[in-house]
Amino acid sequence: MDTTLNLVHGAGMGLRRSFLTEIVENPPKAVDFYEVAPENWITIGGKLGKQFRAMTERFDFVCHGLSLSIGSTDPLDEKFVREVKNFMAEHQIKFYSEHLSYCSNEGHLYDLMPMPFTSEAVSHVASRIRRVQDILEQRIAIENISYYAAPGQEMSEIDFFNAVVAEADCDVLIDINNIYVNSVNHGYDAESFLKAIPADRIAYAHIAGHYVEAEDFLVDTHGADIIDPVWKLLGKAYELYGVFPTLLERDFNIPPLKELVKEVRTIRLIQNAWKSQHEKQSA
Structure with a gap:
């Protein structure tokens, strides 16, 4: 089974149809790779389909799933997984990631619900991740999600997350803002x-970015600018582990493309700062 590590690099950005034409005509130099939700692009055709093909022929892409519902007790949607596999092969997309959550229970719930932090849930979700990896013939990356309640909790969030990753033998999509939101x-x-x-x-x-409902209650909206404590946490992650590829998410209140690119440049600045510091320490 292929590993997904080290297949993209630098700073990335989620691709949105609203600015697809603008990016095709004038790709931002600050963006090294792009991310798409396969659900939104698999069936796309016509002009948008041709523009998307033009992008995947020129740039590195990753897929970030929204609807697989990897933690659900509903049957795993293997037909969708195979569609993702074909989509990735068609566009030479590097790899696939999903949320450590579920979004269906005999029908879609239209939200990412947290897994119960239990040993039973570890075994359940890990077996489903392994099945997805078997179909795709490569590891997938699992993302730590933001959550607002933890009923039936038997272990901490980090112990649950690490147990799933170990038992599934999968990779990690680390969400810096989700860590900050959950910590508050x-x-x-x-x-x-x-x-x-x-x-x-x-x-x-x-x-x-996130929404501040109260001093001790943050909502992970992906609809605001990134705040300083989250940027600092990213810098801390690089300090601990070295620079890894990092992607800007913005799903709501989407500003003009130039404003998004400013935040992508901030990612690159932080990456370059830590690279420079490491080189000085190694000299």
Whole structure:
């Protein structure tokens, strides 16, 4: 089974149809790779399909799933997984990631629901991840999600996450903003969570903005600018593990493309700063 690590590099951005034409005509130099939700692009045709093909022929892409519902008790949608496999092969997309969550229960729930942090759930979701990897014939990356309740909790979030990754033998999509949001909402130390991540399995990272409902209640919206503590947490992650590919997420309140590219440049600045510091220490 192929590993997904080290197949993309640098700073990335989620591709949106709203600015696809603009990017095709004038690709931002700051963006090294792009991410798409396969659900939104598999069936695309016509002009948008041709533009998308033009992008995948020129740039590295990754897939980030929204609807696989990897933790659900519903039957695994193997037909969809095979469609993803064909889509990735058609466009030479590097790899696939999904959320450690579920979004269906005899029908779609239209939200990413948290897994119960139990040993039973570890075995259940790990077996489903392994099946997806068998079909795709490569590892996938699993993302730590933001959550707002943890009913029936038997273990900590980080212990649950690490147990799933180990049993499934999968890679990690580390979401920096989700760590920060959860640390505020659930009262744990974000850096301690970072230090416990299996670093050798990090495929790439997400970083995004959130909504402040209250001082002790943040909502992961992907609809705002990234704040300083989240940028600093990204820098801490690079300090701990070296620079890994990092992608800007923005799903709502999407500003003009030039504003998004500014945040991608900030990712690159932080990456370059840590690379320079490492080179000085190694000299």
